[in-house]
Amino acid sequence: MKCNVKLDPWKIILDHYDEHEVEIAESLFSIGNGCLGQRANFEENYSGRTLRGSYIAGVYYPDKTRVGWWKNGYPEYFAKVLNSTNWIGINVTIDDEILDLAKCTILNYYHELDMKNGVLTRNVKCRLQNDKEIELNAIRFISMAQKEVGAVRYSIKPLNFDGNITFESYLDGNVVNSDSNYDEIFWNRIDEKSYENEGYVMMETKKLPFMVCSYLTSVLTVNSEKVDSKPNVIEKDKFVSDIYSIDVKKGEVAQVEKFVATTSNRYSENTELLKKTKTISNKACEAGFDALLEAHINVWSKTWNTCDITIDGDVAAQQGIRFNIFQLMQTYTGDDSRLNIGPKGFTGEKYGGSTYWDTEAYCIPFYLSTCNNEVARNLLVYRHNQLDKAIENAEKLGFTDGAALYPMVTMNGEECHNEWEITFEEIHRNGAIAYAVDFYERYTGDFQYVVEKGIDVIVGISRFWAQRVNFSKAKNQYVMLGVTGPNEYENNVNNNWYTNKIATWTLKYTLRCLKKIKEEYADYYNTVIERLNFKNEEFEKWNHIVENMYFPYDEELGVFLQQDNFLDKEILPVKDLNKSNLPLNQKWSWDRILRSCYIKQADVLQGIYFFEDEYDMETIKKNFNFYEPITVHESSLSPCVHNILASKIDNADKAYEMYLRTSRLDLDNYNNDSEDGCHITSMAGTWLSIVQGFAGMRVRHNHIEFNPTLPDNWNGYNFKILYRGNNLQVSVTKEGTDISILEGNDTIDVVIKGESYKLVNSNPIKIQ
Amino acid sequence: MKCNVKLDPWKIILDHYDEHEVEIAESLFSIGNGCLGQRANFEENYSGRTLRGSYIAGVYYPDKTRVGWWKNGYPEYFAKVLNSTNWIGINVTIDDEILDLAKCTILNYYHELDMKNGVLTRNVKCRLQNDKEIELNAIRFISMAQKEVGAVRYSIKPLNFDGNITFESYLDGNVVNSDSNYDEIFWNRIDEKSYENEGYVMMETKKLPFMVCSYLTSVLTVNSEKVDSKPNVIEKDKFVSDIYSIDVKKGEVAQVEKFVATTSNRYSENTELLKKTKTISNKACEAGFDALLEAHINVWSKTWNTCDITIDGDVAAQQGIRFNIFQLMQTYTGDDSRLNIGPKGFTGEKYGGSTYWDTEAYCIPFYLSTCNNEVARNLLVYRHNQLDKAIENAEKLGFTDGAALYPMVTMNGEECHNEWEITFEEIHRNGAIAYAVDFYERYTGDFQYVVEKGIDVIVGISRFWAQRVNFSKAKNQYVMLGVTGPNEYENNVNNNWYTNKIATWTLKYTLRCLKKIKEEYADYYNTVIERLNFKNEEFEKWNHIVENMYFPYDEELGVFLQQDNFLDKEILPVKDLNKSNLPLNQKWSWDRILRSCYIKQADVLQGIYFFEDEYDMETIKKNFNFYEPITVHESSLSPCVHNILASKIDNADKAYEMYLRTSRLDLDNYNNDSEDGCHITSMAGTWLSIVQGFAGMRVRHNHIEFNPTLPDNWNGYNFKILYRGNNLQVSVTKEGTDISILEGNDTIDVVIKGESYKLVNSNPIKIQ
The missing domain is CATH 2.60.420.10 (Maltose phosphorylase, domain 3)
Structure with missing residues (x-):
C-alpha cells in the first residue's frame, strides 16, 4: 500500500480519496514548528481508519516498561511521545447529518502540503447521505513565527441547497496514545472553561508534572462577514466547545476560524499558563488569519534561503x-x-x-550546514546537560569514576530502552556523541565549546571505553566483548570493528583535546582537570589502550572484519538470495538472521565513512565491495x-x-x-x-x-x-x-x- | 526469609505461625498425585498473604504472549499451568466471627507433611477476637490410589465456650492465575448445581476446550456421630456450597469431611464428566475417609519400597x-x-x-532407577508424540525436510518460550532428547523402542543438527554459530563446545542405530527408511559432519573451550570476587554477566558428565578444575x-x-x-x-x-x-x-x- 501523491517540486498533493491511504497521508502531510506538531488529521468527524495525533515537543509520559523477561538494569519506563489536546477539531452538521467523509460520496478531493510555505490545505466536494452537496475548504498551519500558535480556517459552501450548518469548534483533551503499553490514559484534567467564542483545556500528565494549556478563540463568518451567531457553549471533562448554528443559502460560504495557543509549563510558570495562552490566542485572532499566515510564510522563506x-x-x-x-x-x-x-x-x-544516536551520526551535519551554528551547538548542549544521567546510567551497569554511557533512547537523559542486546550492548552510540563534538569543532572552529562543555562529555565517554575493554591474555591486546554494532542483525559479538574503532578514536581524540587545552587554553586547563577529577593514570591507561587495541582484519581479503570470526559465516551475496526471503526481518527468525552474513546497515562501512581520511582508496573499495553486497539495507539509515x-x-x-x-x-x-x-x-x-x-x-x-x-x-x-x-x-x-x-x-x-x-x-x- | 521447618527424617513440620512464612510453607507442604495437586493453602478464610493454587495435570491456558520487542518466530502464547477450582475450601464462623488465622491469637500451631504417607495435617489452637478459643484439626490428602479423589477432614472444638459454629463447605471456580500476562480470567462457566451435602462446578478453559468438573460430597459429624443438619444450599456463578450451622458445647468436636472428585475431559467424554465425578465422589464418601486414606498410604508404602x-x-x-x-x-x-x-x-x-530439557537430562535417570521402565518410556513417548510439532517448530525457523527442533518450554509440543537467545538458540535441548533415548536403551536394553519410535525422534533431531551447522571456509571445518549453551550466562555464542559435542554425538548415535536396525532388525529396516523418507545422502552428509566438526580447545590449558574465544575473557575465580557481587543475576546487568567469565551452570562439564567414558581422568580433572572455580551455580541444575x-x-x-x-x-x-x-x-x-x-x-x-x-x-x-x-x-x-x-x-x-x-x-x- 502506498499513498499515491502527485509529483510536484514544492508540494505534496493527493488528488483523490481512498480510505486506505488516509493514515499514510496523515503522516506525510504532518505539520509542525519545532514546538508543536501534528498529523494531518481531518478537522471534522471521520469514522474511517485514522491515527489522531497532536504532539508538544518535550512533553512525554514515562509509560511503565513492558517486557517478557526482565533483565537486571532495565529501566522502569519507556518515555512516550505524548498525544495531547486535539485543537483542530470542528464537528460539522449539515441539515442534521454529521459530515463524515467516510460516509459521503466524494465528488472532488484535493489535499495539499505546500512545503515552501508550510501550509496544509484541503478542498473537498462531496454529497452527503441526505443528498446535500457541499464544498469544504480547510487551510491550516502551525506558526513558525509564533511558536505557540496554530490556526485553522475552515469553510463549508452548500452547492445544491439552502440549509442549516452547525460548526462545533472544540478542544478535546480526551485523547490516548495508540502505543500505550497498558492502555493507560496519560493525562489528568486540571481545568477547562468554555465561553462564547473562547475556551480552554488545561491538563497535566500523570506521573510527571507537565502542565499544558490550549486556549481557543473562534470566529464565525458568512461570505467573509463576521456573524454574531450566539454559540451554544459546551463544557465537559477535558473538553470545551462552541456550537455555531447558521442558515445559509446555496453558494454562500460559512466559515469558522480557530486561533489556538498551546504551551506547557516548560516555558511558563503553571500559574501563568492560562493567562499567557489566552493573551496569545486572543491577539492572534485580532491579528487575523491572513496576517499570521504571512508572518509564518516569511519565516519559511528565510529558512529555504539557506537550505x-x-x-x-x-x-x-x-x-x-x-x-x-x-x-x-x-x-x-x-x-x-x-x-x-x-x-x-x-x-x-x-x-x-526523542533522542537516538541518529542525531549525532546523521542530523548534526545537516543542521550545521543549513542553520546557524547555534542549532547544532544546542544539540551538543543537550547531551552535555544530560551527562550526569549518562554517568548514572553507566553506574547502573557497573561502571565507576565518572564513566558515562549515553542512553540508546531517551527524553530526559534516562535510558528508556529495554532490550538487553541493544540497551546494554549497542554502546557504539556513545562514540557517535563524541564524534559529533569533533565534527562540530572541525566545522565551526569553535574549540571554546570543547573547553567549556565538550571536554566533560568526551572524558566521560572515554572513561566508559577504558573500563569497557579488557586485556586479553590470549590476544595480548585489548578486546571489547559482548557488543552490538550499528548492524543490529548481529548481537552480543566480540570485537565489533566499528565499536573498537570509535572507542579507540574517542580516546585518541580526548587525549588530543586535553593536550590542546593544556597547550593553547592553559588558563582553563587546571579548571578542567579539577572539574573532571582527571588523573594522570588515565592518560597512561588510555594511551596503552590506543596503542594495543585489537582490530579484526583479514589479510587475504584485505578487509576489516565486522567482528571476531565473521568469516566462519557462509558468505552469499544478497542478489543470490531468493527474493522470497526479503525483507529478512519479516521472513526469517531472529537466530537465522543473526547467524547469516547479512547486514542490516553500514557497520565497518560506517567507520570508514566517519574516518574516511584514514583509509586509502583501495582499502575503501575492498571493504565496500566485500560488505555492500551482503547488506540488506533494512534500516532507513543504511x-x-x-x-x-x-x-x-x-x-x-x-x-x-x-x-x-x-x-x-x-x-x-x-x-x-x-x-x-x-x-x-x-x-x-x-x-x-x-x-x-x-x-x-x-x-x-x-x-x-x-x-x-x-x-x-x-x-x-x-x-x-x-x-x-x-x-x-x-x-x-x-x-x-x-x-x-x-x-x-x-x-x-x-x-x-x-x-x-x-x-x-x-x-x-x-x-x- | 526462610520457613523454619523442623528436622525430621520423614516429616516436614512447622511448629509455629509466622505470617511471613505462610506462602513458603504453602509451597513446601504441597501435595499431589500426578493428576491433581495443590499448594498447602488453609481450608478456611485467610486474609494474610497467600498464593492459592489447585492444579490439574495437563490442563493449561494459552496465555497471550507478552514481550517488549517482538521477534519474528515468537509463539503467540505461553502455556500457563492453570489454577483451577478451589475444592478444599471450608469457611468457618464461630458465633458470628469468621475464623481467620491472620486475625486470631495463635495459642498453638502445628503443620505437618508426612512424606511417608503423603498426608497433610494441621492442628491449631487459637483465640478469636470475640475471645472464643478453639482447636482446629485438618487432615487432607490427594489419593494415590484413586487419582480423581481428594479428601479433607476438618474439625473445630470449642475450648472455652458453648456456641454456634457454621461450616461453609464449598467449591469455587472463581480463581485467577497470579502469573496471568494480561490479568485475564482463564475459565468460562459451564454449569454448577448445589444440593444438600452435594454439589458440583463445571468449567471450561477459554480458547481451548478443556472441560473440568469437580463434584463434592460433604458429611457433618459431631463427636464422630453423623448429624442430620439441613444445610443452607448456595449456588452462584462457578460456586456451590452447603452451609451447616450447629450448636456445640465446649469440648465437643464439630467436623466436616469433604470428598471431592475432579477430572477433566482428557479422561472422559464431556457428557460423562458430571456422572463420573458424582459417582466417584459419592462412592468415596460411602467408603469413608479412613478407608480412602488407608488405600492411599498403601500406594505410598509400595512407592517408598523402591525409591x-x-x-x-x-x-x-x-x-x-x-x-x-x-x-x-x-x-x-x-x-x-x-x-x-x-x-x-x-x-x-x-x-x-510442563516440559523443559530438565526432564531428559535430569529426571529420566531418577524415574528409570526408581520405577518400572514404563514410567521413563512414557516420558520418551511424550516426545515421540510431539515430533510433528517439533518439525513444525523447526520449519518456522527455516529448517526443512523433517528436521525437528523440540521446544524450550511446552505443554503440547508447541513452543511457548519467547526470548530469542533461549527460544531460538538454546538448541542443545534437542540433544538431551536424543541422549535420553540412548540412556533409556542402555539402561533397559529395550532397543525395540528405538526401532518403533525412538529412531523417528533421533533422525528428526539429527536432521536439525545437520542443517544447523555450516561449513566454515576459514576453519575448513563445520561450525555452529549463534547458540546459547546450558550456561545461559552466555548468549548467541559460536561453537559452544557442549552443543557441538551433543550435536555430533546425536549424529553418530543415530547412524549407529540405523546400522543396528539394518543389521539386527532387518525386518524393520525398510519400513523405518520409508517412514522417515531417509536418503542415502543423509548418511554421507552426517558422516562428513561427524568427521569434520570443529571443537574449540586450548592446547596449553588442555581444556575444551566453552565457546570460541572464551580465553579473551578475564578469568577470575568466583572466590576472588567480592561477595557483594553475588548473586550475579541480581547484582549485575545482563551485559556484564555475559562478558564475564562466570558460568551459571555446567556447560563443558555437562558434556563431560554425559560422555564421561570418552575422557580420561586427567582431562576430566583439568576441565573441572578450570571451569568449576568460575561457576556461580545460579541454576538449581548446576x-x-x-x-x-x-x-x-x-x-x-x-x-x-x-x-x-x-x-x-x-x-x-x-x-x-x-x-x-x-x-x-x-x-x-x-x-x-x-x-x-x-x-x-x-x-x-x-x-x-x-x-x-x-x-x-x-x-x-x-x-x-x-x-x-x-x-x-x-x-x-x-x-x-x-x-x-x-x-x-x-x-x-x-x-x-x-x-x-x-x-x-x-x-x-x-x-x-
Missing part, C-alpha cells in the same frame, strides 16, 4: 529532497537545548523517546552511507541505487509503515547523500572540497545546494561544478576534484 | 533427599504419556509449561553435575559442598523464591548426587559399577539406596560398600572401585 537543494529534470527527486528538508526543519528548530529530534518527529508516536562511499569510489550506479532507496522512503512508503509516521532522522541521510555523496563535499578546516559524481542514469542532471556554513551555492552538472558565494566572505578556498581554487566574492564571481 | 534413600546420622540430609523424592513421585507417576514434569510441579504457577564429577575425580570436599547446595534448596529457601513453588526438576539432581555422585553408581549393559566417595565432613556416614532396576540395595559407609539383592535376580555383576564381584541372591547374600 534548499534544487534538482533540475527529476521532479521525484526534487520533491523527495524538499520533503526531507521540510520535515527536518519543522521537527527541530534548534532554539531550545532541551529538545531533540525524535525518530518520528511530530508525525507519529511509534518508538517513543542507504545514505553506502551512497556516500559509492560516490567516493566512483561507483555511480550503486550510489544512484542507494539514493533511490533513501530519498522517497516515506513518500513511496518503501518500508510499508509510513502510516505510523515518517522516518525523520533518516531524512538527514538523504540530504547527506546529495551533499556528501553526489557533490562529494567535505568541509575542511581551511577549505571545502568537492568530488562530484553524477550517475549516468541520474535524471537530475543539474542540482544546486544551498550551503549556509560558508554562504555558498554549489551547482553540479555533468559538465562540472560551479560554486558561487552568495554573500559575506570575500574569498573561500575550494578544491574541486583535487584542483585548488580560490573563490572571490566579486561581481561576477571569480575563480582563481 | 527410598536412607542416610544415617544426618537428619537434615535425610529429610532433604526424602523431600526431593517425595515431590518427584507425587508430581509425575508415569501412567499418562501426555503428561510431563513441570518445573514447579503442583507447587506453583511460575514459568508455566550443583548436582558438579557433585557427580567432583566425586568422580575424588574431590570429596567439593562434592560435599555441591551436595549441600542442591539437597535443601527449597527447604532452606536458598534461592529466596520458594514462595513461588518448589524446584521440582532439580530435585532429581539431588538424587543423582547421591546415586551417581557419592555412590558413584554407573549402570552398564552387563553390570553395575560403584566408585563411592564419602567426604570427610559427611555427617551421613552410612546411606542406603533402593535401586529398582536390578532390585539392589546399596549401602555405602566409610568402611566400604555393601550391596544386597532384595528380590528377583539370582546373580548380579557389580564392580566396586574397580574390583569385580558377582552378587549371589542367597541367604545370606554371597559376594564372589
